């Protein structure tokens with residue numbers, strides 16, 4: 770794993786955590802086997818469809834973007850991925866949020882994963898399969914810190930831990946470039 774040069778953060782990236790062949794197989798299995806939902810978000814008093822599909826699996830419910838997510842029980846492919854991520858990061862995860870970006874028009878806005886249920890310095894392990902997308906970090910307060918972007922590759926693992934969520938926001942911007950659909954999984958440990 771390589772460490773990204775971000776102050777007040779601990780972010781590690783492994784571009785080829787899985788081989789392209791394994792990654793293709795995982796993409797297909799997840800695309801077909803996950804119970805993808807089109808959720809909506811309330812913005813400026815209006816109900817809008819989220820710009821991606823989502824699914825939440827794990828041991829406990831979780832509130833995300835103001836939505837309470839009822840957990841679905843673990844399925845074998847997610848158990849297997851969780852086991853490998855646990856092995857690589859040395860952390861336990863009891864939940865996973867999945868995002869399906871159907872095209873370059875799907876995105877995720879600036880946020881940090883700093884909900885109280887995740888604890889003070891959460892470890893969040895993120896797997897990406899399918900089309901490559903840009904992922905950017907922006908410091909919450911330090912104007913001298915330029916945003917930092919990386920490309921999340923097919924079969925990659927990104928680990929955010931320590932004070933990262935406290936000091937930095939992250940997002941997946943829309944892109945006009947033609948891109949393949951992408952599946953992202955963020956493994957988390959929800960307390961309580």
Ligand SMILES: O=C(O)CCC(=O)C(=O)O
Nearest residue numbers: 866868882904941953955
């Ligand atoms: O799709 C991604 O890589 C980002 C996902 C993310 O930030 C999240 O689920 O909180």
Ligand SMILES: [Fe+2]
Nearest residue numbers: 880881882939
């Ligand atoms: Fe996030």
